Amino acid sequence: MANQFGELIKNLRMQGNLLQRQVASQLDIDTPLLSKIERGERTAKKEIVSRMAKILKTNEKELLTLWLADQLHNLAKDEDVAFKAMEVAGKSIKTQNLKKK
Amino acid sequence: MANQFGELIKNLRMQGNLLQRQVASQLDIDTPLLSKIERGERTAKKEIVSRMAKILKTNEKELLTLWLADQLHNLAKDEDVAFKAMEVAGKSIKTQNLKKK
DNA sequence: CCTACATTTGCCAATATTTGACAAGTCAAT
DNA sequence: ATTGACTTGTCAAATATTGGCAAATGTAGG
Numbered sequence: 001m002a003n004q005f006g007e008l009i010k011n012l013r014m015q016g017n018l019l020q021r022q023v024a025s026q027l028d029i030d031t032p033l034l035s036k037i038e039r040g041e042r043t044a045k046k047e048i049v050s051r052m053a054k055i056l057k058t059n060e061k062e063l064l065t066l067w068l069a070d071q072l073h074n075l076a077k078d079e080d081v082a083f084k085a086m087e088v089a090g091k092s093i094k095t096q097n098l099k100k101k
Numbered sequence: 102m103a104n105q106f107g108e109l110i111k112n113l114r115m116q117g118n119l120l121q122r123q124v125a126s127q128l129d130i131d132t133p134l135l136s137k138i139e140r141g142e143r144t145a146k147k148e149i150v151s152r153m154a155k156i157l158k159t160n161e162k163e164l165l166t167l168w169l170a171d172q173l174h175n176l177a178k179d180e181d182v183a184f185k186a187m188e189v190a191g192k193s194i195k196t197q198n199l200k201k202k
Numbered sequence: 203c204c205t206a207c208a209t210t211t212g213c214c215a216a217t218a219t220t221t222g223a224c225a226a227g228t229c230a231a232t
Numbered sequence: 233a234t235t236g237a238c239t240t241g242t243c244a245a246a247t248a249t250t251g252g253c254a255a256a257t258g259t260a261g262g
Contacts, residue, residue, distance in 0.1 A: 093174060
């Protein structure tokens with residue numbers, strides 16, 4: 001996994017002097033799972049991401065962006081057309097956003 | 102689904118005056134499944150993509166790019182940070198490619 | 203060394219998603 | 233009404249993802 005998300009939440013947790021155990025219990029998951037999420041061995045569910053933002057008192061959108069970016073990276077990482085595909089997908093997202101208004 | 106891939110293979114198939122039945126049998130899948138792939142209701146497996154390129158006598162990388170782009174789009178489409186995340190992921194793909202060298 | 207505590211590793215069962223097929227449907231041309 | 237191309241709906245089997253537990257590893261003090 002890519003893991004910009006995991007690195008960020010680990011840093012935030014440490015800046016707040018919190019233990020995995022403490023954060024995990026607030027998230028209602030067990031410590032090993034949080035450990036895996038921080039190291040990118042597992043991906044957090046979306047719901048966890050927003051709860052994480054509150055617990056770590058940080059911007060939810062930023063967290064969500066990195067979380068999604070990691071997943072995109074993960075999906076594409078083994079393909080040699082990865083970058084090009086990312087551009088194409090980016091364009092179609094843009095078009096979609098315009099329509100949505 | 103996003104479906105730039107499906108549209109392309111449908112067009113190529115028609116340009117070649119081929120029936121779904123004919124292409125499907127070469128791919129060793131049944132016609133309804135090909136129909137769904139063309140309309141983006143189902144995603145083709147990666148292996149299918151390259152065999153498709155041969156059958157339709159077209160560039161495999163182009164097909165793969167659209168196929169992957171569709172999947173990226175699909176993963177991100179419901180998030181309002183989709184575009185930003187795509188940019189972030191694109192950057193990390195670029196970095197990864199440099200390292201791979 | 204021994205202990206206490208934080209984190210990581212390995213594995214498992216439960217659940218969820220994906221897969222491809224089949225049967226039956228629509229639609230158009232004849 | 234029949235034929236042929238494509239689509240829709242549904243299903244079981246295979247595969248992947250999930251979260252938890254037990255045990256291992258690391259780390260710091262006494």
